Amino acid sequence: MKISSISEHHIPGVKLINFERFMDHRGFFTETYRASDFINNELKIFPNGIMQSNESFSHKNVLRGLHFQWNPNMGKLVRTIAGHMVDLVLDLRQGSPTQGKIMAFDMPAKSSDGSSSWIWVPEGCAHGNFFLEDSYIEYFCSGAYNGECEAGVSPFSEDIDWSICDASLKAMFFELKDSFIATPKDINGLSVKEWLSRSEANNFTI
Numbered sequence: 001m002k003i004s005s006i007s008e009h010h011i012p013g014v015k016l017i018n019f020e021r022f023m024d025h026r027g028f029f030t031e032t033y034r035a036s037d038f039i040n041n042e043l044k045i046f047p048n049g050i051m052q053s054n055e056s057f058s059h060k061n062v063l064r065g066l067h068f069q070w071n072p073n074m075g076k077l078v079r080t081i082a083g084h085m086v087d088l089v090l091d092l093r094q095g096s097p098t099q100g101k102i103m104a105f106d107m108p109a110k111s112s113d114g115s116s117s118w119i120w121v122p123e124g125c126a127h128g129n130f131f132l133e134d135s136y137i138e139y140f141c142s143g144a145y146n147g148e149c150e151a152g153v154s155p156f157s158e159d160i161d162w163s164i165c166d167a168s169l170k171a172m173f174f175e176l177k178d179s180f181i182a183t184p185k186d187i188n189g190l191s192v193k194e195w196l197s198r199s200e201a202n203n204f205t206i
Contacts, residue, residue: 001031003041004115010164011091011098012206013122016105017043020115030116032079033140045075045120045142052141055081058131063180065128066090066102066189069150070203072143073123079116080109083135086169090153090160092195093124093206100192101161104169108132124204126153130173130180149200154189155182 002020009016021028031037038045051072058064065088068074078087087105091098105119121127123142153160156177162170195201 001034001037003037006041006043009103011089011101011103011125012096013120014089014103014125015043015120017118017120018115019117021113023114027111028114032116033077043120045077046140048142050140050142051144053138054141055136055138057136058129058134059181060131060133061176061179061181063128063130063155063182063186065186066126066153066155067128067150068092068124068126068152068204069143069146070200071146071149073203074141074143074145075123076121076127076139076141077118078121078127078129078137078139079118080107081136081138082109082111083137084108084132085129085135085137086132086172087119087121088128088130088155089119089121090126090128090192091124092126092153092192092201093204094202096124096206098164100159101164104165104173106166106169124206128155128186130176151195151200152186152189153192153195154187156187157189157191159192
């Protein structure tokens with residue numbers, strides 16, 4: 001795996017990991033993940049190994065999230081396989097300087113691109129995404145799914161703080177707000193304040 005860059009962001013622990021593709025007249029080849037390369041770059045994000053691998057397909061204008069899980073806590077390493085995803089990360093961790101703040105990451109993927117990228121969503125952050133094209137995504141999880149210990153913050157919650165989000169991606173989200181395809185469960189999720197008032201919120205610390 002050829003990692004070309006790792007960038008840190010306003011939300012502590014969030015990392016954008018760019019890796020190269022080997023292109024020729026046939027197409028491309030790439031290693032999307034190699035544990036030793038992550039460890040050598042001090043990306044020790046799966047101390048117990050990858051517990052679950054997921055793939056999903058979403059139509060254009062689908063909105064998913066903002067989801068999170070405790071017992072076990074679940075971090076996610078997410079990439080776009082094909083299409084155009086905008087990834088959303090909301091910090092819910094106690095003691096974090098960015099608690100209640102959200103960021104967005106523009107993550108298109110085309111077969112002609114010479115590189116691709118992962119976004120690492122740390123445990124204790126809510127995760128979501130919206131799609132500008134029909135898209136396939138993949139994500140590796142640090143914990144196995146437990147439906148009894150999951151919840152979600154509505155992406156439309158008025159108490160989400162968008163102040164550190166890329167201005168153009170924030171504008172895009174709100175321009176598309178009325179055309180999003182989403183489940184009632186996601187749309188009617190908790191507010192940040194409602195989640196933080198629950199005892200389970202203490203599972204997320206920094």
